[in-house]
Amino acid sequence: MFELDLRSRAPIYEQLAEKVKELIIHNVLKPDQQLPAVRVLAGELTINPNTIQKAYRELENRGYIYSVPGKGSFVKPAETGINxxxxxxxxxxxxxxxxxxxxxxxxxxxxxxxxxxxxxxxxxxxxxxxx
Amino acid sequence: MFELDLRSRAPIYEQLAEKVKELIIHNVLKPDQQLPAVRVLAGELTINPNTIQKAYRELENRGYIYSVPGKGSFVKPAETGINxxxxxxxxxxxxxxxxxxxxxxxxxxxxxxxxxxxxxxxxxxxxxxxx
DNA sequence: CAGGTGTACTAGGTCATATAATACAGTTAG
DNA sequence: CTAACTGTATTATATGACCTAGTACACCTG
Missing domain, CATH: 1.20.5 (Single alpha-helices involved in coiled-coils or other helix-helix interfaces)
Known part of the structure; x- marks a missing residue:
């Protein structure tokens, strides 16, 4: 689902956050749609779950997604709080x-x-x- | 002459290269004009000469300046080799x-x-x- | 020659990044 | 309730980029 360049100077978590952001912006990931679980995505990308978690946290800080403990991470509708x-x-x-x-x-x-x-x-x- | 943020995640040499590039683009630094010597600029910015050198090398690789050993570093005219x-x-x-x-x-x-x-x-x- | 220039190299310290291994709490289907 | 999922937090460790320090060499110019 995502293509990452492990040799790039850009950190993996930043690359991933950027990719997800683009999918959201291009409306491929719809509002309130659930994102892949950190462990699942970590398994698919052969990357440590902590790194996925860091990417998701960044996206949450920037207002593109929201996370609910126990349920999952979801695309945040754009209307709420224009940045x-x-x-x-x-x-x-x-x-x-x-x-x-x-x-x-x-x-x-x-x-x-x-x-x-x-x-x-x-x-x-x-x-x-x-x- | 340049304002750098030492706390930023962006490397110093990248920040410096970006600043110089902007001065060139905005025509503040004219074509073939000599840039500050690496040791001089290092002294003014209280930064290691190696770091300045790294910034200049990056600018040279990107085609914004050219360096002549023994003489100095200069702004590269834009016409030659449009990127x-x-x-x-x-x-x-x-x-x-x-x-x-x-x-x-x-x-x-x-x-x-x-x-x-x-x-x-x-x-x-x-x-x-x-x- | 003396003092400027770019360039190269080694060594060492610091910090962000990434991994690994656990652990805990909330949610949900059975 | 239990099991299996979710996000989240913590500690420890390894790696590499970044930066500094010091030294050195070749080139150009007054």
């Missing part, structure tokens, strides 16, 4: 990327075009689910 | 950010607006210098 700080971080990252693209010679019009293409591509898959 | 791989990475990052912004409830029109604002802000400072 303003995370949006500011994304804004800064976006700024960096656009600036570097300009530096590398990409024309402004080209940047706009690509983003619009991306927007129409993501619209149907993982768009927001406002009530 | 296609780097552009693909930026494209992927851009895709991730846009997707996550949508997930967090930002409207597509709002994303376009912010990027256009960013484009006009960067245009005068660090735009490409085509011959």
């Amino acid at each position: 303003v700080i995370r949006l500011q971080d994304l804004e800064k990252e976006l700024e960096k990327i656009v600036t570097e693209m300009l530096y590398l010679g990409v024309r402004p019009q080209e940047i706009i075009t690509r983003i619009k293409r991306q927007l129409s591509k993501s619209a149907d898959k993982g768009g927001p689910h406002h009530d | 296609v791989i780097r552009l693909q990475d930026l494209e992927k990052e851009l895709e991730k950010i846009v997707t996550e912004m949508l997930y967090l409830g930002v409207r597509p029109q709002e994303i376009i607006t912010r990027i256009k604002r960013q484009l006009s802000k960067s245009a005068d400072k660090g735009g490409p210098h085509h011959d």
Whole structure:
């Protein structure tokens, strides 16, 4: 279910958290859907349960999942508590990327075009689910 | 000249490389301009020269600077060898950010607006210098 | 030659990461 | 209730990246 690079400088728990986050964002993992149990996923990925646990804890701290002792870990619906700080971080990252693209010679019009293409591509898959 | 966070999980040499890269991208450091010598910068930042060297090496590998033994390290002009791989990475990052912004409830029109604002802000400072 | 530059190497310390082995408490199906 | 599942916590240990310290060599320039 997940492909991890054990040689990467990025920690395993961070890679895993990133993968799960992407599945949530792309709506592959639906709200309130149960995630694989830490021991099960540990067995499948041949990774220590503690490492899985660390990834899940990180995802919980960032507001993407919630865990219930005895029951399991589940995808947290996006509506509850929109993360303003995370949006500011994304804004800064976006700024960096656009600036570097300009530096590398990409024309402004080209940047706009690509983003619009991306927007129409993501619209149907993982768009927001406002009530 | 540089502000580093010694407590951050991000390595010092990575932080430094990122800072220098941003100065280059924003055209604060001009093409072929000499960078501070490794020992000098090490003294100013109270950091081991080896760490500075590591940051410079990384910048050289990524194509942002070039070093000449005996002379110094200098800003590499952007035109020579446009990094296609780097552009693909930026494209992927851009895709991730846009997707996550949508997930967090930002409207597509709002994303376009912010990027256009960013484009006009960067245009005068660090735009490409085509011959 | 003297003093600057980049670069390379070894040695040692620190800390995050990952593993291993237990352990405990809550939930749930039988 | 019992068994088997869940998340969570703890301790111990090993590994590797990171950083420092010190030294050394080759190159360039006034």
